[in-house]
Amino acid sequence: MTKFWKACFQCCLALFILLAALVPAAAQTEIDGIMMTKNNFCVGPMYGYSSWKSYWEGTRKRENLNLGRVSTEMFSVMGNYGISNKLNILFAVPYIKTKASAGTLHGVEGIQDGSLWVKWMPIEKSIGKGNLTAYGIAGVSAPLSNYVADFLPLSIGLRSKSLSLRVMGDYQVGKIFVTASGTYIFRDNIKIDRDAYYTTEMHYTNKVSMPDALSFNLRTGYRYANLIAEAVLDNWTTLGGFDITRNNMPFPSNRMNATRLGVNMKYELNIPRGLSIVASGNYVIAGRNVGQATTVNGGLFYIINFNKKQPTTTSPKQSQP
């Protein structure tokens, strides 16, 4: 009867400071096959550490002795509220801090992009031995501070306002599940502090056209009682942009692509009731114009139930076997 708590789970991974600032942080929308029950609010802090030494300059893999290891720390607050059992609202607000272990470049820190998602589950039915659910998720993100985008790889984000539209399906048989989703991310153009820049040609403007992106996410694993454990494969592909030229600095409108492999875990405590622990790790297995980052995250989430009458409402979705 507490399975709906798991809704808290992935919203943490949601916000990804994907690849230590080399890939857009925003727009990883809420991507798990679980809904928060009506009038329940799950909220909590999250910490993440991501770093890389190698990166792809275009398709060429290299290190940069003048950067050493580039690391990103993330402190964030995320939440998920159940408007109804089929409609959730999620948000995330991260604070980011970057650093290079070698060279002279100054690290940067600040509040990055806030994200807000609406998650809707229109379909839920039993098929075969399992249970199928389908979702539509729309998200927006925008910078919450006037941070610098054009200082990669140390910028804390890319500043692009985004709108993401995701479709997702989840199928569970017994304790095993599979979730797959695809997202299109519309990205708004940005302004930088320079008034001219070179991509593959010269631009005499401070405005930068940001290519849209596609993202796919596949996850599978165990989901039963107090525990979720899963493996995740995801891919971010920028639809346009240009490669970092040889020994040049990265730029916000680079063609940043990444494929990551990772694991996520969530465990909910029996006492105190309503508290859960989440942990995850992932590694970039292929990329272009991004760092080959290793990332670990950990967080605590707590569910506040605003239902006066029914203290622990069962999520209709989580009719588990």
Add this chain to the structure above:
Amino acid sequence: MKKLPLYISILLLLVTAGMIPFACSKNESGRTDDLPALQPDKTDLDAGSWKPILLTSANEFPVSTPVATTTPEYIAQLNEIKSWQASLTDNERNIVKYWSAGAVLRWNEILRELVAKHNLPPYQNDDGTYPVPNASNPLAYPQFPFANPPYAARAYAYVSAAQYDALVAAHYYKKLFNRPAPYKVDATINTLVPQTDLPSYPSEDAVVVGAAVEMLKLLFPGDQDLIQQKAEEHKRARIIAGANVRSDIEAGEALGKAVAQKFVARARTDRAGAAGGTQADWTKFETDCMARGETPWYSQELPKRPPMLPMFGKVKAFLFDSLTAISLRPGPPPLTGSAKMKEETDEILKLVNDDSRENYRIVHFWADGVGTSTPPGHWDAIAAEDFIKQHYSEVRWARNMALLNMALMDAAIVCWDAKFFYFNPRPSQMNPKIKTLTGLPNFPSYISGHSTFSGAAATVLSHLVPGRAGAYDAMAREASLSRMLAGIHYRADCEMGLECGKNIGNYAVQRAKTDGAGD
């Protein structure tokens, strides 16, 4: 709950509608993409009498007498214009519009683009040494050139100066032959650009093309495809526009090339080819500095990179001789062991630790580092955007760009001489706690290149466009300050750099007062 899908559908619909403008406004236009055609306030017909830079006289290179406008040959050339105009494509109209904004302007923009493309330090070899670009094999990695600030300053100066001399010569012949523009000969010719009373033979646009193409063969030998394509487009645009007949273009291009040859010959012997120096030179800077009891500069790059063009201070200047260049060298910086130096280093540490958003804005606006058109290119952009509003003739455009760019090149020479004469360490070498807000340049600190360039540029531009003098001064100060805020220069570097730059700029101002062009 049954209402929910409808509610969401509406939301999604709104969201989708909201992103359509989003998706359609992807391409950002540049500030100079959509300029009106250049319509000079004055023709400067007498510019043939202005003082050239290298030419011994305006008629040093001969131009043959044009055919009369009544000959069948000329009439055939008029018909060429008419046949273009009979079926104009959108692309042809766009080309005409682009080039009509100004020949000197557009070639300056192209040059800034080439500089930005090539302003990339070579990646190291496996053994920790660095490869050097090779002009005779420009497309092999590392591509030639590495268009760093001194290289770029020199490129801007040569192209501008060659275009100026070529236009002085062109004006001499324009006045001499006085052949009218095609639309004055045949009223049925359409003109897609503003008409002028300036004689059209030889074409002022084509001399600019000829001079640019010839100089760029030397300066950017690996980019001939782009350069030739632009040159062909530019010449064709003038014919399509009805502004020139083919013989105007051909005579102009030949003259431009001939004049530029004189600049190419100078460039081959101006000592820039040896500006990279040798290991012996690099070691000597260090040992000389230590012999004076000072802490020498060292490269903070990994692996340690040889300093950027350490012998550039020996390059032959445009505005003064080599003895004057040395006399412009500023006095020494604070001794590296002095309390003054400690105080200046502490000031920079304090500045970088207080890295406010406004500080980042200033630093990044003026950084002009790797992959950019460099500080001289930035000042060219500032100048060009102001010159557009001045409605100069092409020859005045070229003269003013030449004055600016000769001052910028000579600023690079004097600045680089000081940098390697004093070989002063960067703040982050004196105190490794100093982290920089932009890339750390790989050459000694004293004096600041940005400050020297900016002091020189602001001085020249203030003479040329006096109404903007206050703005230029403020920009120069901000550019100079940006290097302290970035953590890569001390106050002494910046203050002395600005002052030194002003002294250099004044040589260009002196020239401007006596070159016969007036205001």
